[in-house]
Amino acid sequence: MIEAFRGKKPRIHKTAFVHPSAVIIGDVVIGKHSSVWPGAVIRGDFAKVSIGSYTNIQDNAVIHSGDIYSDGKPEYFPTKIGSYVIIGHHALVHGAIVENQCIIGASSLVFNRARIRKGSMVGLGAAVLRDVEVPPRTVVVGIPARPLRTITDEEFKKIKAQAINYAKLAEEYLKAESRSSQARHKWGKPRLRRK
């Protein structure tokens, strides 16, 4: 479901794939060859959510702009996700920045004003707390997330390769989707004949 909010409609590149069961609302921009998988939610209502190219948002992940309350007044933060980023199944990115070529592991959390620098990896189930910055090419794990080790050159390249492979999978889905909508079109408007 793709929905406008406060007059802002999601802008999704024509080469990007969005599964019909994903929900995308408001001020959201999605770049070329990116993909959004079943059940994922991307909500750009408090502020903008931008997603680069060749990035995948896997099943049931939640991407939202951030809201922080000091003295009872809300302050809003955009969420920015770069290119060649893998957001694993069931992860949450809320009011945070994820730079290019990162992996945000399945079921992990990246919270308000956190920043994941280029080429880093947040481990399965980790929680990157508010205002925390993960340095470039660093693996972090645990709650709260702490550095485990650095990313090797080989792993850094592998993140990009994995993102490109996901884009190929998305392309296959896009083609299948257009074939089935063409088939519906051929069938035309269903009509019952009079006796």
Ligand SMILES: CC(C)(COP(=O)(O)OP(=O)(O)OC[C@H]1O[C@@H](n2cnc3c(N)ncnc32)[C@H](O)[C@@H]1OP(=O)(O)O)[C@@H](O)C(=O)NCCC(=O)NCCS
């Ligand atoms: C973080 C990760 C990259 C670590 O891999 P690794 O460097 O091979 O680490 P190891 O498996 O050798 O484990 C090293 C130590 O870290 C711990 N560890 C590894 N992953 C952990 C995690 N997610 N949370 C907490 N501890 C973790 C291990 O228990 C081990 O601890 P020990 O030394 O006390 O025994 C990997 O576990 C992970 O979480 N990958 C993310 C995958 C993912 O979600 N991809 C996207 C979806 S497709």
